[in-house]
């Protein structure tokens with residue numbers, strides 16, 4: 001991967017990063033390389049061990065020009081040497097865990113994280129002899145106490161889904177480094193426009209590019225960015241052997257979406273501010289969690305590590321009963337906003353996440369950790385991914401539902 005992708009500004013990088021179409025056709029817009037295999041002109045090694053990013057294209061599970069284009073764009077946006085793309089955000093997350101952890105190792109994972117990551121860490125990793133501690137990473141003393149002599153990986157997520165809890169990324173990276181553990185960060189809610197975790201010392205940053213980076217709700221994908229060495233290891237182990245690679249068509253769609261990421265993030269943030277303030281003034285809304293608002297308990301920390309507060313809001317409407325009633329109204333009664341999971345799209349998406357259900361199915365928290373979750377989530381939150389529609393239309397929709 002040549003380093004032709006760096007420009008002064010992130011907007012130029014988002015548009016031109018990774019895009020250098022072949023000299024013979026002189027395309028302005030990049031083509032889609034759907035070929036699964038390539039003409040081999042020189043005998044090449046058939047083993048993942050012999051693969052480097054300078055290899056000629058051989059077979060698309062190893063590398064593909066359209067997927068490379070997106071990888072280079074994301075690496076340029078994150079400011080890292082390299083990036084590997086996967087079929088989904090979950091494939092990206094599991095690639096890190098399965099490539100950097102072995103039987104007998106210990107991992108520390110944020111006790112509130114994407115539900116699939118939590119469940120994988122709890123239910124699958126132990127079957128491979130990997131011990132996991134789930135830690136509230138916003139509490140640095142708990143994190144400090146969780147390290148063991150065999151801790152090999154620390155996984156953070158900020159803001160954490162769905163309660164918008166912020167973790168102190170530079171401090172977490174420092175503690176991981178002192179312990180000689182790989183520090184990984186799920187930065188899906190922030191996007192590289194808000195936060196670049198490797199600048200704070202993280203080794204690897206992952207995204208569900210299904211969300212903000214793709215941005216249009218029409219393609220699943222995942223990415224992990226970091227140093228050439230570490231991403232190279234992911235590529236040879238996870239892409240080539242586990243096989244959860246991204247399709248060239250998805251890479252092309254997501255790359256097209258990523259071109260407008262800086263512009264979209266500004267608009268997501270502006271809309272989210274307008275909606276969060278409106279929600280705060282609504283009598284039936286009991287709590288609004290948006291890192292950009294002073295009322296967010298970690299607003300000051302958020303300001304030190306988020307250059308954009310993104311478009312994700314969580315809000316409460318009092319009791320569990322109120323939440324379930326409002327969710328029912330929303331399932332049938334919204335005009336513009338879609339009652340649907342996922343996030344980061346140009347279309348607004350909202351979803352009710354009851355605390356009891358999240359704790360029972362995904363997080364299994366007890367004691368102080370459950371208290372810490374409830375302190376932000378109450379009986380449950382509406383997770384609102386504020387899209388790019390006009391805020392007055394979004395407010396009309398919410399107003400009618402809350403009436």
Ligand SMILES: *Cc1c(COP(=O)(O)O)cnc(C)c1O
Pocket residue numbers: 088089090091114116157161186188189207208209210211220221222
């Ligand atoms: C959606 C999501 C994932 C999983 O990504 P998929 O593309 O759905 O597999 C991981 N982490 C976060 C924070 C997410 O929002």
